[in-house]
Amino acid sequence: LAALAGLVAGSTAAAQGAPPRIEGKWLTDDGTAVVVIGRCGDTVCGAIGKVLDRDKNIPTVDIENPDARLRGRPLVGLTVLSGFRPDGAIWRGGRAYDPKTGRSYRSSLALDGEQRLVVTGCVLFICRSMVWQRLS
Numbered sequence: 001l002a003a004l005a006g007l008v009a010g011s012t013a014a015a016q017g018a019p020p021r022i023e024g025k026w027l028t029d030d031g032t033a034v035v036v037i038g039r040c041g042d043t044v045c046g047a048i049g050k051v052l053d054r055d056k057n058i059p060t061v062d063i064e065n066p067d068a069r070l071r072g073r074p075l076v077g078l079t080v081l082s083g084f085r086p087d088g089a090i091w092r093g094g095r096a097y098d099p100k101t102g103r104s105y106r107s108s109l110a111l112d113g114e115q116r117l118v119v120t121g122c123v124l125f126i127c128r129s130m131v132w133q134r135l136s
Contacts, residue, residue: 040114064102
């Protein structure tokens with residue numbers, strides 16, 4: 001996560017013709033987490049940077065993961081977005097992992113202005129979109 005945060009902090013303005021800037025910190029639609037999005041090699045990925053919901057019933061580890069060996073992973077630092085590549089103003093070809101359900105989805109990311117990120121996850125032909133808010 002520290003490397004990802006360093007990449008985000010060190011990113012510069014996009015060159016002319018490059019996709020809009022998606023890197024940064026994003027508040028999830030339900031307000032329970034901050035996801036840090038940045039470059040991971042030649043793709044874009046995102047990891048949980050902070051869990052905001054501190055209710056005693058909220059897990060701090062990946063307990064819903066279908067792989068029992070991964071259920072002890074801390075949520076902070078957990079990669080929840082991976083493999084996205086820019087296609088104009090949309091990032092496609094990625095996967096989104098939902099630690100609340102333990103499921104992964106074929107996904108796309110699209111900026112709606114500079115402050116809103118539309119995260120769309122699909123199973124077969126059924127898709128659902130969420131809107132995240134930029135924090136930085």
